[in-house]
Amino acid sequence: MNRSAPRLRALAALPFALALAVHLALLALSYDRLPDPLATHFGPDGGRADGFTGRTAFTAVSTGLLLVLGAGWTHLARRGSLWGAWATAGFTGALLVLLVRDNLDAADPARVESPLTNLLVAVATGALLALVGRGLTRLVPREEPAEGPGLPDAPRLPLGASEVAGWTRATASRPLTALAVLALAATPAVLLLAPWPVALLGLLGLVIGLPGLALARVRVTVDRRGVTVRPALASRPRTRIPLDEVAGASVRDLDTAAVLAEFGGWGYRVRAHRTGVIVRSGETLVVRRSGGREFAVTVPDARTAAALLNTLAERHGKV
Template identity: 45%
Template sequence: MTRSVRRALIVALPFVLAWAAVLAVYAALRDRLPDPLATHIGSGGEPDGFTGPGAFLSVSTALILVPGIVAAAIAHRSRTALGAQRLLVATGYGTPAMLGYITAALLFANADVSDPAAVDFPLWHLAVSLAVAGAVGWVGRLLAGLDAPSAAGPAAGPAAGPAGPRLPLAKGEAAIWTHTIGSPVLVGAGVLTVVVGAALALASGWAGGGPLMAVGVLTAALSRCRVTVDRRGLTVAPWFAPRPRLRMPLARIDEATSREVRALDLGGWGYRMRAGRSALVLRSGDALCLRLATGKEFVVTVDDAATAAALLNTLRERVRTGPGRQG
């Protein structure tokens, strides 16, 4: 068994076990379940949402297995050891365990009830589900340690030259570089989240699926950004609005370079943070890499990063040398 396959199996394990447990409980109680089932519980512990047993099982399967498939695929392609991502793996174990417990507990609460509106589902089940998630998450953390990072650590990027690339500009000449970059992965994740949220909303009401749909819409909206280099430094903002934005002033930048990166090696898609590095990752490929005055690194994936780096170095040099400084 290859290391990548072993990683995928470790990550997928809790999702498969949670789904199998729910399926086993459903099969054991199938003849004792009402139609429809009470599937959403209000703040007082009384049912306020109902759906058929088949739809309930389908939605539960999607909620548990789809994230597991995505997580396993990412782990399979990643070259980063699970041991360096223990918190992420622990969360990945705890989440399906919590969902599996709540789903199975709902099925038991519905068993032998003639009127689903009379189902009793005490809210202490939520506390138990969190305890189960914590215990299973700890197991995931231990299993992640079996795939510890090598002593040498991840390969470092190429060393920047003493001067860095430059873009020739005449004295007093101004220049602006801008490029829009999108992420098909984040668009897909956003759409999938909206679909799952819609299914959950149909099954248990808008209170259950609405927030998930909102997260999906926000993810898709922020999946495309505009990266700009000008006399103010580097600015990254959503394609549809000037804010929210991320800005790196020239005074904070020591050197700009470019290199090829893999999204999974940076921790995945989106805004990622690790010791000594932060990154905005929208896809694998060309990336603009900034060595900051603090000694840390900031990376943003964008096409034509070499030109952006050269312009940043030229503008930064103008600011520090004084003459020719752009207002």
């Protein structure tokens, strides 16, 4: 059992709880100073209001948005992605607070303006809270290491006592690339042109597009540090399993049916006892972690990667 899971879920939910508390407190204190309806969508012509929502509906929709995002991150967050939960809560919460501020004491909501600096402030808030979330990662312990590799019959790559070796390959998904590009391209149009609350769907473009683009082409590396999976064009975000957490590695061939049945689709997948970076069907490196969970990544020449990883983990356990 992963003892760090409750603490991780609590830390992932915390920024959304804080953002919701601040947002609802601001609404309660300034409710009588807000117009009805509020200006909730702004056009490209100087940020002038062109969409409006009643106060009650705005309260319900904004509260629901924070709750849904919080629930999603609480369920999906892992130790290495805790910063993403804090960044999302900071960005979304800041936008909502700034929107309320812009509407305060407005006699005519049609004259309310939302300057571009609001978006910059929201981005800066998200970046600052991302650093906070990353700092809090140290409060989440790593899974307890096992005594050594647990797959004695798994493939090995023969290495001499003084030999060192590394392996790296890139793998890509054209459909995921196309989906990510389309999502990002649609985001500005939806945010600027769609009426409220449909405009909120523009945020989904960022939620889908940015992770999708990062996962569209990934690089898998096996070396003395363990196994690392990261975007091919950037060093972050990344998933790394150190050698002392590797209980064994094997190879599977996943067809479409297996991908859907075991992982529920493509992308970064999270299941009860396994996680995976599944960008295509085919040869898959499966790493069994010391805590009992499995990590899988689809990559060509996975057999060589598994053999080298088993050899390095076995050697590491004897040091």
